[in-house]
Amino acid sequence: MDETYQIYVNRVAQLTIQATYQTQLQNIQKSPKFEQGKAISFPGYTVLTPPQIDDTLNREFYYQLQAIQQQLIEQIEPGMLTWLPPESFHLTLADLIWDKRYQEAVQDHPSFDDKIKACIQHSFDNYPKINLENNEPKWQLFGLLIFPRALVVGLVPCDELSYEKIIQLRRAIYQNMDLIGLGIQQQYHFTAHITLGYFSENISNLNRDKFASILTNFNDKWLETEPQVLKIREVELRKFEDMITYLPSDDNPKIEL
Template sequence: MDDNYQTYLTRVAKLAMPENYKTQVQHIHSSPKFKPLPGGGRQAVAFPGYTVIAPPAQEDNQNIDFYQSLHSFQKQLIELAPKDLIVPVPPGSLHLTLADLIWESAYNYAQENVEKFDTKLINAISKIFEQYQQSKIASPIEWQILGITVMPRAIGVSLVPKNENAYNQILNLRRAIYQSPDLTALGMEQHYHFTPHITLGYFGEVTPSLERDHLIKTISELNQQLSDYPLKIYQAELRKFDDMTHYYREQDWSILTF
């Protein structure tokens, strides 16, 4: 399902082109992953599952400058956007997803109907990491921010690899995950093309009076201020989440080192 390198570059470049923001902003909606509170603001709702990600910002000591710069950009985005429009991802939880695994209703169903589901999933990922680790892996893999990406229910920054090898290494890992018979037996499958991005926030209160033209202008102007710090991907980790604000792992879970 994932694109080859050139097709990916063409596709993702369109996502971050300012001229496309007009169309994208017209189709934004409130994210169901957060609910409004009586006193104002929004709270994350239960949305459990598993994912494979690069280390989140608060635990990543090799990309400190990258995440500090991205956090500053995130704050600026929130400040300039209409009040309550964007629910920010906690800065320590900013991360790059490498492979979505299972979430929400599918995860709840698997937990209820597959004996020792979590243990089987953890063991399957450990096996994949161990086998992939034995292949030739260059170190580290570097990606860089291309631009702001507006999604239907979230906003973030899209990333592109420094070279084709960096892209193919992640692609090969994804193939190893999605083609794993152990994970397939657990009901997991690939749902999306690989579109590397870091989510900065989810859309909260999208009112009929939202000045979309002004929002488009704000996003376009901010797009010129993104940093050029590279993101070094040196590890892939299995993480569990209960909602969209925190991603955690146990110490004995396997880690893939690039």
């Protein structure tokens, strides 16, 4: 399902232009993951880079991302988004299972948590067999993107090898037959992003033209500055309770890329 390197870069670039913003803003919705600015229960599993609070490798990158979020908070009308705490910032590499599907899976398989950990460990064990150079993938911040329920920063690979490493990891995960047997399948094209905030119940009052202009101005400024780069050295499976709480554990499967 995932695209070639060049198709991916072209698609993400298309998502950062003002005309695309104008179209997407017609379809934004309140996120069901938050109520009155607070995260609600939304349990599940994901494969991600360590959240900002645990990531010592990318401190400068996340410092800059936090500054960007703060500037957006100052420019966007209050109450339009529920902004995520910077310590929860992370890059999701493979969505797995969440919310009602996760709750149903636990009911059907009482040892589901152990099974999903075993499946992901198996995928990680198979990944090193792929003959790729031993360099950590690097992805650069490219621009702000509008998702149906969230405002995010999009990332593109710094080179084709960085892209291929992540796509091969996703294949090792999503083509794992034991994981498919648990009812987990790939559902989306990969769009590398870090979420800054989710749209709130107040979006009916959003000035969409102004919002699109703010995002475009941010993207124009980034074209004139040194790209901010996220280094992806370690990836792990984590359980989450909601969209700000990703639980560390000594028995979470991990892999160094």
